[in-house]
Amino acid sequence: MPNDEASPESTRRAFAKYGGAVALGGLLAGCTGGTESDSPAGDADGSGSTDDGSAGSSDESDDAGDGSYTASISPTGEVTFESPPETVFTRLTHHAGMAFALGRGDDVTALHAPDYYDGLWNQFVERLPGVSLDWSSLYSSWQPDKEKLYELDSDLHLADPAWITRQDAWSREDIDEIAERVSPWFGNSLSDRRQEPTGEWADGYQYYGLWEQFEIVAEAFRERERYEALAEVRDGLLSTIEDGLPPESERPTAIMVAAADIEQIYAYTLSNPGFLTSHTRPLGPRDAFEGSVDSGTVVDFETILEADPDVILYLGGFEPGTDMAGRRAAFEEDPVGSEVTAVKNDRIHPQGARYQGPILNLFQLEMTAKQLYPEEFGAWPRYEEGPYPEIPEDEQLFDRERVADVINGGP
Secondary structure, three states: OOOOOOOOOOOOOOOEEEOOEEEOOOOEEOOOOOOOOOOOHHHOOOOOEOOOOOOOOOOOOEEOOOOOEEEEEOOOEEEEEEEOOOOEEEOOHHHHHHHHHOOOHHHEEEEOOHHHHHHHHHHHHOOOOOOOOOOOOOEEOOOOOHHHHHHHOOOEEEOOHHHHOOOOOOOHHHHHHHHHHOOOEOOOOOOOOOOOOOHHHHOOOOOOOHHHHHHHHHHHOOOHHHHHHHHHHHHHHHHHHHHHOOOHHHOOEEEEEEOOOOOOEEEEOOOOOEHHHOOOHHHOOEEOOOOOOOOOEEEOHHHHHHHOOOEEEEEOOOOOOOOHHHHHHHHHOOOOHHHOHHHHOOOEEEOOOOOOHHHHHHHHHHHHHHHHOHHHHOOOOOOOOOOOOOOOHHHOOOOHHHHHHHHHHOO
16 A cells, blocks of 8 residues: 655656646656556457547647646646656557557556557567567556556556546546656547546547547657657558549448457447547448447347448457458358358458557558458458568558658657
């Protein structure tokens, strides 16, 4: 149990304003001391986002006379930093992915289901030359323990306090205590599918697209140039996609599903607002369900056949050890499932994660573009297992070397 009187070490970091309420402590000194469910099963991580079609914008970080600087994000408000954080607590992997994109993957102290997401992330990291990632031994923070946050002593809690307080074990007072005695909160998760915050956080809660939030997080880390370099890669990718998209009437119908057990298939929409669709919404496929199925609904083969999608995107298909051939076979061997157009035409394709972070977003935009529009963007290899396929250089939609260079060494 932490002592009621904060020690100098535990008060050295935070000055954070939460929508008018102020938690007092020292300045953050990162360098001074060193459903839709979002459970891992099937990566059924329900959420959406604002329009991710542009890189977005944030309040500029302001330098104070003493060398400190500020950054601001909803719902935390303005946070003052003495220096960039060196260790980072995260709960969801869109935040861990932002730290990774800024060259701080090894500085993450916690994330949800670390073994699972370490394996999944490395399926994509494999294609970034010279980049490595190891989250496998970290604290699993889906239901974080307050005492553990004291023990981790992270320089920043890159997590949404409005989501943390949805758990019975956490109150607003607990949030303020950690901000005051350990370090500030600085993250936004309810933008995933634009969820409603609870009453105490509802006033002024703002929703962000994935790359909008990434820009703000980059300000907190003093990594503006790194962000801009990656945003330039993304802008080029989106421009390529926009130039190649066929007219809407000629686009395929599609659905996204997740099913660890074929007896329980979850369906997810592809264009609802929120950052979970940041890799499908820009591609504009037609919803095979035509709005009749809410995201996260359990469906059966009959429902899927009635929608009869041209393409089925299979969440969790990139999980290490996943048998994509077996998952396709489950459709092919069922008398109803085998009649679905996507099954007949061998267009059941794997997906990775929707809480994806910027780097996975690049890969998944490329991957999904090829899965939906092979004639426009090049064929997607028939994936069954292993890391993200090696795409011939002249068929890649973004530069892996450039991304790797930014992660490893900055812009």
